[in-house]
Amino acid sequence: MRKKPSMFSKDYRRQLKLRRIKYMIIFLIIIMVIGITGLVFTNREGIVAIKNFFIKESTEDNNHKSEENKNKTEENSEEESVVEEKSTKTYSDVVLKSGKKVTINYEEKDQVKKINTIDSDSQVKCSIAPSQEMILILDKEAQDMYILNSNEKLINITNEQYVSTTNEVFNKENVLKYNPSYKWVESAQFIDNTHIAYSSSLPWINNSDDKYLWIYNMESNTHRGFYNVKGKTFEVGQITDKGLTISLDNKEIVVDKDGKIVE
Incomplete structure (x- = not known):
């Protein structure tokens, strides 16, 4: 350890001054070290606190944005669902x-239009095919039959003329003009997706008391009469797995697409 300067030395004052300056410098250095150490420690905590604050704010903001995006996605999905629902229901x-x-009211499913309901005049009878892709229309007053498919194509399938076994031709228009009460076609219904059953007074022109079963084949575009199925009252009924129910003079039978009585 260094000795204190002697008061009897001629340089006593200068040495004492230098000693004080030296101590002051050491003291300042110590203060600076302590201050820097404290500042660093404080800054580290501050940096960590600030970092955590921004992380928290960023997380909350992301969560808020995610929730907003989720809500917007749900709202958009609901809106798209409503738009899609409106766009598929047509008439x-x-x-x-x-x-x-x-x-005709129909709905599109899997790019196929399915007919749901039909609105028509009381003199028009309509039936939906089992496939729901077409309807049978019977204009009872005009005695005309039509097929309307889901593509809105209307086809008149009325048998406009009848050729007798002697090759005599009877036109529907002339027969009804001569006898307005004649039943050229009266009751009609699908048997399946390609066959339609209807009642008619044909093949007899003058004797129109009985109605006979006729079947229209959509694939061959032909009308065929089955004269063993007849009745003074003739009403088509419901489609079953075996065929079509028909009420003849209050007696119910089932016929298939070939005109055979199966039940």
Whole structure:
């Protein structure tokens, strides 16, 4: 350890001054070290606190944005669902030769239009095919039959003329003009997706008391009469797995697409 300067030395004052300066410098250095150490420690805690604050704020902001995006996605999905639902439910109007109007309501499923309901005049009877892709329209007053498919194509399938076994031709228009009460076609219904059953007074022109079973084949576009199935009252009924129910003079039978009585 260094000795204190002697007061008897001629340099006593200068040495004492230098000693004080030296101590002051050491003291300042110690203060600076302590201050820097404290500042570093404080800054580390501050940096960590600030970092945690921004991480928390960022997390909360991301969560908030994610929740907003989720809500927007759900809202958009609901809106798209509503738009899609509205866009798939459609209807169309068709006008028959007689001027009567039929409104068809259908819904598109798997890019296929399915007919749901039909609105029509009381004199127009409509039936939906088992496939729900077409309807049978019977204009009872005009005695015309039509097929309307889901593409809105209307086809008149009325048998406009009958050729007898002697090759005599009877036109529907002339027969009804001569006898307005004649039943050229009266009751009609699908048997399946390609066959339609209907009642008619044909093949007899003068004797129109009985009605006979006729079947229209959509694939061959032909009309065929089954004269063993007849009755003074003739009403088609419901489609079953075996065929079509028909009420003949209050007696119910089932016929298949070939006109055979199966039940």
